[in-house]
Amino acid sequence: MAPETGGGRRQRLRREAWGFAAGSLCFLVGAVPFYAEWAGPVVVGWTFFGGSILFTLAAFIQLSLSGRHLPRKGTGRADAADWWASAIQFVGTLFFNVSTFGALLAAIADPTRLGVGWRPDAWGSIAFLLSSALALVATKDRGQLWDTQARTWRATWLNMFGSVFFGFSAIGAYVLPDTGTFYNLLWANLGTFLGAVCFLIAALLSRRTIGADEPAAAPGPVAA
Known part of the structure; x- marks a missing residue:
């Protein structure tokens, strides 16, 4: 945890940031080749599926339990963009739930099949990119947000870069219909790895100020 900032105020990791x-x-x-060789396709499948579930739980907290409200007439641009960024991110995590679960079932059915294992899907990656773009809009006017600490540049x-890396990974994971091989397996694995690094750092930087002399801000998001 971060040290006290003065007047009894401290900064703590936001609760959804843990997820x-x-x-x-x-x-x-899961994207590290050495881990895949050591653990095998089924364990790697569980690793990705478990990670997607954690993403979904965190995204649900960010959207539904953080103080955000469905945009309505009179809602400012920043708050509207903030809500939509979180909502689209949540949908994106659901796409990853489906794709990682499908890959896990395939690995369990035949772990020796060539190419078995999870690769980033296009729909989840597109949702993350759109969410990140809306987060930039919300961050531009973050002083007008429901929680001014909810977004940081x-x-x-970092989340935008992570979404771009996941997008490259999805392109690399495209299966060429003529050959049945991946377009670029290096892109697929490296994009997933670098994207996860960006998301991890962004989560660890997501803090909220608390203290007896000032009401705690509503738990907000790691920027989408």
Whole structure:
């Protein structure tokens, strides 16, 4: 935890950031070739699936339990972008739930099949990119947000870079119909690894100020 900032105020990791950090760590580890060789396809499948579930739980907290409200008439641009960024991110995690679970079932059914294992899907990656773009809009006017600490430029850009890396990974994981091979397996693995690193750092930087002399800010998000 961060040290006290003065007047009894401290900064602590946001509660949903724990889920994002743990989920990112699962994707980071799962993308390491040495781990895949040591653990085998089934364990790697469980690693990615577990990470996707942690992402979804964290995204649910970020969207539903952090103080955000569904945009309505009169909602400012920053708050509207903030809500939509979180909502689209949550949908993106659901896509990853489906793809990682499918890969896990395939690995259990035949762990020796060539190419078995999870690769980033296009729909989840597109959702993450769109969410990150909306987060940039929200961060631009973060002083008008429901919680002024909910978005920071460091976390927002780190998550944008992570989403871009996941996008490259999804492209690399595209299976060429003529050959049945991946477009670029290096892109697929490296994009997942670097994206997870960005998401992990962004989660660890996500802090909120608490203290007896000032009401604690509503638990907010790691920037999408």
